[in-house]
Amino acid sequence: MKALRVLVLAAWALVALLPLVWLGLTSLKTRADTIRQEARFVPVLARPGAGEPEAPAFAATLEAYGKLGEVHIGAEQSFWQHLGHSLVIAFFSTVASVLLGTFAAYGFSRFRIAGAKDWLFFVLSTRFMPPLAVVVPILLVYRRLELGGTHLGLVLLYTAFNLSLAVWLMKGFIDEIPRAYEEAAEVDGYPLLAAFWRIIVPQAATGMAVTAVFCLISAWNEYGFALTLNHSGAITVPAYFAGLQGSIEGMPWPQVAAGALVFVVPIVVFTVLVRKHLLRGVTFGTIKQ
Amino acid sequence: MTAPRREMLGYAFVAPTLVFLVAFNVFPLAYNLVLGFTDAELVARGFEWRGTANYGRVFADPEFAQALRRTGLFVASAVAIELVLGFVVALALRARFRGRDVLLTALLVPMMLSPAVIGLFWNLILDGNYGVLNQALGALGLAEPQWTTDSDFKFLSILLIDVWMWTPFMLLISLAALNSIPGTLYEAAEVDRAGRWTVFRRITLPLCAPLLGLAALLRATDALKQFDLVMAVTGPNDERTQTVSTLLYQVLFRDGKLGLGSAYACLALVLVIALATVFTRYLDTLARRST
Numbered sequence: 001m002k003a004l005r006v007l008v009l010a011a012w013a014l015v016a017l018l019p020l021v022w023l024g025l026t027s028l029k030t031r032a033d034t035i036r037q038e039a040r041f042v043p044v045l046a047r048p049g050a051g052e053p054e055a056p057a058f059a060a061t062l063e064a065y066g067k068l069g070e071v072h073i074g075a076e077q078s079f080w081q082h083l084g085h086s087l088v089i090a091f092f093s094t095v096a097s098v099l100l101g102t103f104a105a106y107g108f109s110r111f112r113i114a115g116a117k118d119w120l121f122f123v124l125s126t127r128f129m130p131p132l133a134v135v136v137p138i139l140l141v142y143r144r145l146e147l148g149g150t151h152l153g154l155v156l157l158y159t160a161f162n163l164s165l166a167v168w169l170m171k172g173f174i175d176e177i178p179r180a181y182e183e184a185a186e187v188d189g190y191p192l193l194a195a196f197w198r199i200i201v202p203q204a205a206t207g208m209a210v211t212a213v214f215c216l217i218s219a220w221n222e223y224g225f226a227l228t229l230n231h232s233g234a235i236t237v238p239a240y241f242a243g244l245q246g247s248i249e250g251m252p253w254p255q256v257a258a259g260a261l262v263f264v265v266p267i268v269v270f271t272v273l274v275r276k277h278l279l280r281g282v283t284f285g286t287i288k289q
Numbered sequence: 290m291t292a293p294r295r296e297m298l299g300y301a302f303v304a305p306t307l308v309f310l311v312a313f314n315v316f317p318l319a320y321n322l323v324l325g326f327t328d329a330e331l332v333a334r335g336f337e338w339r340g341t342a343n344y345g346r347v348f349a350d351p352e353f354a355q356a357l358r359r360t361g362l363f364v365a366s367a368v369a370i371e372l373v374l375g376f377v378v379a380l381a382l383r384a385r386f387r388g389r390d391v392l393l394t395a396l397l398v399p400m401m402l403s404p405a406v407i408g409l410f411w412n413l414i415l416d417g418n419y420g421v422l423n424q425a426l427g428a429l430g431l432a433e434p435q436w437t438t439d440s441d442f443k444f445l446s447i448l449l450i451d452v453w454m455w456t457p458f459m460l461l462i463s464l465a466a467l468n469s470i471p472g473t474l475y476e477a478a479e480v481d482r483a484g485r486w487t488v489f490r491r492i493t494l495p496l497c498a499p500l501l502g503l504a505a506l507l508r509a510t511d512a513l514k515q516f517d518l519v520m521a522v523t524g525p526n527d528e529r530t531q532t533v534s535t536l537l538y539q540v541l542f543r544d545g546k547l548g549l550g551s552a553y554a555c556l557a558l559v560l561v562i563a564l565a566t567v568f569t570r571y572l573d574t575l576a577r578r579s580t
Binding site: 006009013016020023026035037038039041101104106110119123124126128129131132133134135136137140156160163192221223224227238239242251253256257263264267268278279282287 | 296309318321381382390394397400401404407409412414416418419421424462465504510517520535576
């Protein structure tokens with residue numbers, strides 16, 4: 001039984017992690033090395049005058065990372081600029097959705113709201129909307145307001161998109177804060193709003209941080225809206241990379257791998273930071289452990 | 290504070306969120322419904338009323354029926370494969386051992402990554418000529434299919450990437466389900482000298498079922514939207530891989546037919562809302578059972 005367990009784990013670990021290892025290796029190659037008939041997977045440091053290493057070795061280079069600053073044919077900006085757009089959009093939409101989500105979660109948790117349950121399920125169901133099915137009206141309105149291709153346009157959209165997650169996660173966290181604290185504050189004559197800022201917010205700080213990470217990740221990774229609303233101007237990284245497909249020169253695989261790695265490293269770091277809360281995050285707070 | 294004032298304050302806390310969500314969800318739905326009766330186009334301004342002509346076309350369109358079937362097949366196979374794989378890996382990860390938490394965190398990474406970006410990179414791994422997967426298969430003496438271009442394999446390739454990305458999700462929830470089973474049940478089974486298979490069938494599986502159901506529904510609602518991976522592997526207009534979302538992209542943005550596309554979207558949304566209703570009902574039953 002134990003042998004079987006080890007076998008299953010080893011097999012899945014290989015399947016799960018090898019593609020990521022390959023991503024890392026590819027980012028260290030030249031384009032010629034990425035498309036060889038005989039795969040090369042042992043990076044060696046290139047020594048000047050030593051000639052080309054034999055397969056399976058390849059001369060590791062940081063060239064691809066250097067080229068991330070170049071503007072690729074068919075694009076108007078470099079990878080770093082697109083990364084900047086992704087950062088701005090993900091950051092501001094996260095701040096907005098965590099703030100609004102915390103307010104709403106507090107409202108639902110502590111006050112009597114008519115039809116609260118129906119509203120909460122409405123909030124959750126907005127998460128299930130396929131972007132492509134709701135994007136046209138948004139596009140037409142954005143055209144009028146000149147929000148297409150701007151940071152603000154996607155910030156507003158991602159805030160709306162992430163609110164469902166923020167409200168449900170924060171409601172779970174706020175429900176766990178004992179009411180006695182606020183009641184004591186109320187007896188002491190604190191106005192309710194002060195109680196919210198001085199008691200709820202500090203108590204819910206961990207929850208807010210976890211919620212922020214999940215909002216940040218989904219805004220960072222989003223593609224459907226980014227592709228259709230921001231095909232010019234503030235193009236985020238997923239839409240930028242997809243746009244490289246079908247370029248005449250073929251895919252610049254080392255740069256794609258280097259860029260993808262730069263793009264996913266923050267996500268991996270955040271995943272490690274919130275590892276204890278992953279379950280809550282991916283189930284909208286419906287499973288707590 | 291007086292009761293009515295307190296009540297008003299509650300609404301003040303929830304109102305901004307609800308207004309936001311109505312603006313970005315209910316308004317587009319209503320707008321779509323109207324657009325579906327017009328011949329609006331992406332580039333042209335102005336439009337004319339077309340009555341139910343768009344809906345007539347949608348229902349007569351074999352492409353839409355095909356995309357629906359394709360999406361259904363994708364959702365069913367992705368959820369089933371990921372659930373089984375995730376549960377099996379969770380069973381293997383159940384026992385505590387050194388380095389278990391590190392391994393678990395590492396195994397969960399794929400589901401946090403961007404499907405559009407990582408899906409694009411998978412094209413390099415799956416490439417028929419120089420892809421590393423085929424070289425590995427070749428070394429083992431196995432067939433080397435043209436994963437992303439052979440019409441019999443394209444759909445499978447997308448499914449494969451999805452399984453890679455989302456099995457961790459099922460693994461995570463399966464582990465939680467397994468951990469929630471009280472140890473006393475297993476002790477009682479041991480006293481009764483129940484066999485391993487009996488214990489699994491009578492204790493483990495039934496007690497995990499509610500959470501696994503939740504996981505399957507969550508994953509299904511997400512897989513129903515499948516867009517990013519199809520775009521990354523074949524683009525939106527491949528008859529072998531076209532899902533509802535990519536069909537919408539093709540009609541709306543490549544063909545520029547907003548009126549017709551909106552009719553498609555409205556029909557697709559009926560399905561989404563139906564599934565969302567099933568999901569929220571299920572959540573409600575689960576919550577009620579646990580309190």
